[in-house]
Amino acid sequence: MPTERRLRTLIRSRRHPASGNRAPFPYRPHLPSVVIEDSLPWLVLARAFGFSTGLRPGSPAGLLDCGLDTQGWLALSDAQLAEQGVKPAQRQRLLDPEAPLLARQLLDRTAAAGLGLVWRGNPLWPASLLDLPGAPAVLWFRGRIDALTAPSIAVVGTRTPTPYGAQAAKDFAEGLVIAGMTVISGLARGIDGAAHRVTLEAHGSTIAVLGSAIDCPYPSEHASLLEQIVDGGGLALSEYPPGYRANPGTFPKRNRLLAALSQGVLVIEAGRxxxxxxxxxxxLQYDRPVWAVPGPHASPLSVGCHRIVREGALLADSPASLLKDLGVALPGQQIGDGLEVFRSADEAHVLQILRRSPNVVDAIATELRKDVGEVTVLLGKLELRGLVESRAGGVYFTRDAS
Known part of the structure; x- marks a missing residue:
């Protein structure tokens, strides 16, 4: 059965597990080696530097990326902090004698709000943030923090989808769930909310990354959706402390976590x-592949998706094609080697080029706008993993096209 038909059949016939099989709530991972007081130095730094770093793609490295540990930061004088680029207001907060007490109060507020906390160096800290420029110092969460260890795709798009966009969100989210992927989104109106809801209806795992504190969700009408996500075994995550309300600046910063925590980004309807x-x-800054769902040519909400495809994003013209690019097999089917297919955006792009038609290194390099040597290395890695093969004349094929 062709992949697309098989996917539709699985979506129609999928049987939902009984509600009694869902993950219990609340989920409290048992890690005896973790001492919550170890978060206090990081909370001091988070309060001093602000609860978000990395304002925009391509911005300078965050303060916490200079290589100093917490003790190193806390030992610096005002003059030394100034040399590190710390602003006067930040230095004042960091050197405040009350800073440890204020951090303790923040920790108490975290417990009172029923939230969990992870910080740099904590065993639960997401692996994808370990070497990320501008990563936050701490993250608050509700639900299963181990949801971050599963393969995932971020699904994003307009807050005002058309019926076409809403249906696309449903189709792609269902396909990802059936393939065993976690769906990450931002709890916003529109495509975000639709992706979360469809994933829950299909009894999949979904993660909401908020642009506000978890106890002040935005939009407020999605508070019940947040509860459903947590109760369904998913995760709510934020870099903002209890009581912190959303503002126009929090959402672009939140978006960097959506990209960083996922293995790729899927865009469904986006205006200019x-x-x-x-x-x-x-x-793109974090070397995550990006897919875009094409739309009607006359729709203003197709403009953004069509533009990024022209600029090099991968085309997601169906759930089956997205899963094929990911190398994720549907039940009872073999497609590639799972998520190892797209260790980088360039590898994913090479595979999509070759799935359109077999090609030689020079032509692939021209389309990717890369040196022939770089592309030869990429092809070598894919060939070693059994995903592509070369034949006479230096023509490369994908293995599934053999």
Whole structure:
């Protein structure tokens, strides 16, 4: 059965597990080696430097990326902090004798709000943030923090989808769930909310990354959706402390976490200036592949998706083609080697080029706008993993086209 038909059949016939099989709530991972007081130095730094770093793609490295540990920061004088580029207001907060007490109060507020906390160096800290420029010092969460260890795709798009966009969100989210992928989104109106809801209806795992504190979700009408996500075994995550309300500046910063925590970004309907395109910019900076769902040529909400495809994003013209690019097999089917297919955006792009038609190194390099040597290395890696093969004349094929 062709992949597209098989996917539709699986979507129609999928049986949902009984509600009694869902993950219990709340989820509290048992890690005896973790001492919550170890978060206090990081909370001091987070309060001093602000609860978000990395304002825009391509911005300078964050303060916490200079290589100093918490003790190193806390030992610096005012003059030494100034030399590190710390602003006067930040230095004042960091050197305040009350800073440890204020951090303790923040920790108490975290417990009172029923939130969990992870910080740099914590065993639960997301692996994808370990070497990320501008990563936050701490993250607050509700739900299963181990949801971050599963393969995932961020699904983003307009807050005002057309019926076409809403249906696309449903189709792609269902396909990702059936393939065992976690769906990450931003709890916003429109495509974000649709992706979360469809994933829950299909009994999949979904992660909401908020542009506000978890106890002040935005939009407020999605508070019940947040509860459903957590109760369904998913995760709510934020870099903002209890009581912190959303503002126009929090959402672009939130988008960098959407890109960083996922293995790729899927855009469904985006206007010319859509915030979803900021997530794409972050994804490219972090070497995450980006897919875009094409739309009607006359729709203003197709402009953003069509533009990023012209600029090099991968085309997601169906759920089956997206899964094929990911190398994710549907139940009972073999496609590639799972998520190892797209260790980088360039590898994913090479595979998509070769799936259109077999080609030689020079032509692939021209399309990718890369040196022939770089492309030869990429092809070598893919060949070693059994995903492509070369034949007479130096023509490369994907293995599934053999």
């Amino acid at each position: 200036r859509s915030g979803a395109l900021i997530t794409c910019d972050w994804a």
